[in-house]
Amino acid sequence: MKIYSWNVNGIRAVAKKGFLDWVDEEKPDILCLQEIRIQEEQLQKKLKNIDGYYSYFNYGERKGYSGVAIYSKEEALSIEKGIGIDKFDEEGRVITAKYPNFTLVNIYFPNGRSSKERLQYKLDFHEAILNYCNELRAEGEKVIVCGDYNIAHKEIDLKNPDSNKDKSGFLPIERKWIDKIIEQGYVDTYREFYPDTEKYSWWSYRTRARERNAGWRIDYHFVSKDLMEQVQSAEILNDVMGSDHCPVLLELAD
DNA sequence: CGTAATACG
Numbered sequence: 593m594k595i596y597s598w599n600v601n602g603i604r605a606v607a608k609k610g611f612l613d614w615v616d617e618e619k620p621d622i623l624c625l626q627e628i629r630i631q632e633e634q635l636q637k638k639l640k641n642i643d644g645y646y647s648y649f650n651y652g653e654r655k656g657y658s659g660v661a662i663y664s665k666e667e668a669l670s671i672e673k674g675i676g677i678d679k680f681d682e683e684g685r686v687i688t689a690k691y692p693n694f695t696l697v698n699i700y701f702p703n704g705r706s707s708k709e710r711l712q713y714k715l716d717f718h719e720a721i722l723n724y725c726n727e728l729r730a731e732g733e734k735v736i737v738c739g740d741y742n743i744a745h746k747e748i749d750l751k752n753p754d755s756n757k758d759k760s761g762f763l764p765i766e767r768k769w770i771d772k773i774i775e776q777g778y779v780d781t782y783r784e785f786y787p788d789t790e791k792y793s794w795w796s797y798r799t800r801a802r803e804r805n806a807g808w809r810i811d812y813h814f815v816s817k818d819l820m821e822q823v824q825s826a827e828i829l830n831d832v833m834g835s836d837h838c839p840v841l842l843e844l845a846d
Numbered sequence: 847c848g849t850a851a852t853a854c855g
Contacts (some may be wrong), residue, residue, distance in 0.1 A: 602849045629850065656850040702853085703855055742855095797847040836848075836855090 593621035593846055596829075597738040597811060598839035599700065599794070604662070607639055609833040615642060621665050622689075624699035626740045628659040650674065651718040652684035659684045660698050660739070666691065677725045680717055686724075694819060694844075695728050697721075699739035704760030707807065711760050714742070718769045729816055737812040740794075740837065745770040745780065747812065748790055749809040761808065776823040778814040781826035781842055791828050794837045802831075 596618065600606045603625065606614075615623065623645075631651045640647055645663040650673040652658035662668070668689035674681030685700045699721065704711035721737075727778065728735050743766045747753040755760040774780065792807025813826055825843040831841065 601855085605849060627849090627855090634852085652855090657854075706854070797849095800847080834848095 593844050594619075594735065595622045595624070595696070595700065595738070595813070595842045595844065596620040597624040597626070597740075597813060597842075598835075598837050599626040599740040599811060599837040600706075601627050601629070601836055603639060604634075606833050607636070608833065611833070612638065612642065614832060615645075615663070620663070622696065622699075623663040624698035624738050625661040625698070626659075628661050628696070629656050630659060631655060646797060648689060650684045650687040653682045657683070658700055660687045662687055662689050662696070662698055664689065675720055677720055680720060684687075685717070686721070688728075690733070693734065693822075694815075695733040695735050697725060697728070697735060697737045697739075701736065701740060701742045701743075703742050704763075704766070705745055711763075712753055714760070715765065715769075718766075721761050722773060722776070725778075727773050734819045735816045736758070736813060736842065737815070737820065738811075738840070738842065740769075740811050742810055743767065744808045745783075748788070749792075751792070751804075751806045751808075761810065773814065777817045779817050779820055781813045781815055781820075781823055782809070782828060782840065784823075785826050792838075793840055795826050797836050811837060811840045815841060815842070821843075839843075 659835045670690045689696045702714040704714040729783040744750040793811040795801040795807040822845045827841045829839045
C-alpha cells in the first residue's frame with residue numbers, strides 16, 4: 593500500500609491546480625496532507641468527499657492557518673485529533689489514524705523562525721510528540737509518523753548547511769532531536785533506502801530557491817523499526833503543481 | 847514570493 597505525505601500549503605490553492613486529478617492518477621491508499629489552511633465551513637464538498645476515500649480533518653483555530661488531513665481508501669479504526677495538550681491542539685497540527693496493522697500519525701511541525709517564542713514552542717512540541725508516539729508504541733502499536741518536520745537532519749539534507757547552522761530548521765538542538773528519535777527506535781525511511789542521495793522536499797518561494805536547487809529535505813516518513821520489515825520503498829516525488837513542497841511516499845507490503 | 851486574510855512561512 594502507498595502512503596503519501598504532502599504539505600500542500602493551502603488545499604484551495606492545489607485544488608485550483610489539479611489536486612483531484614493528481615489523486616486520481618496516483619491512487620494513494622492513504623494521503624496525509626499538512627498546511628491545508630482551511631476550516632470546516634470553507635471546505636468544498638468535492639474536497640471533503642473524494643470518490644473512493646474516507647476523509648478526516650483537524651483544522652487550526654486561526655483562519656487560513658495550519659491544519660492537517662488524511663484521505664484513506666480503507667476506513668480508519670479510529671481517529672484522534674491533536675495530542676491532548678491545548679496549546680498545541682488549537683493549531684490543528686496532528687491527526688492520528690489507527691489501522692489494523694499500524695497507527696499513522698500525520699504532523700505539521702511548527703516553524704521556529706518568526707521569534708524565540710515560536711522556536712521554544714517548536715522545541716516543546718518535539719518533546720510532546722515523542723512522548724505521544726512512545727505512548728502509542730507502549731500500547732503495542734507499530735507507528736508511522738509522517739509529515740512536514742520543518743527540520744533538516746544532516747548536512748546532506750540541505751543545499752546550504754553552513755549558512756543555516758544558526759537558523760531554525762537546522763539548529764543543533766533541532767538536529768539532535770532527530771538523533772534522539774532515531775536512538776529511540778524510529779527510522780528515517782527515505783535515508784534508509786538512499787543513504788547518500790542529496791534530494792530535497794522543499795524550496796523557499798522567497799529567493800527563487802527552486803532555480804538554484806537551494807532546497808531542504810524536511811518532509812519525512814519515520815516508522816517504528818518493528819515496521820521496517822514491511823517497508824518496501826520510500827521516495828521523494830517530483831514537483832507537482834508548482835508547490836513549494838514535494839509529496840513523499842512510503843510503500844508498505846500489503 | 848505564495849497563500850489566504852494582515853500574518854506567516
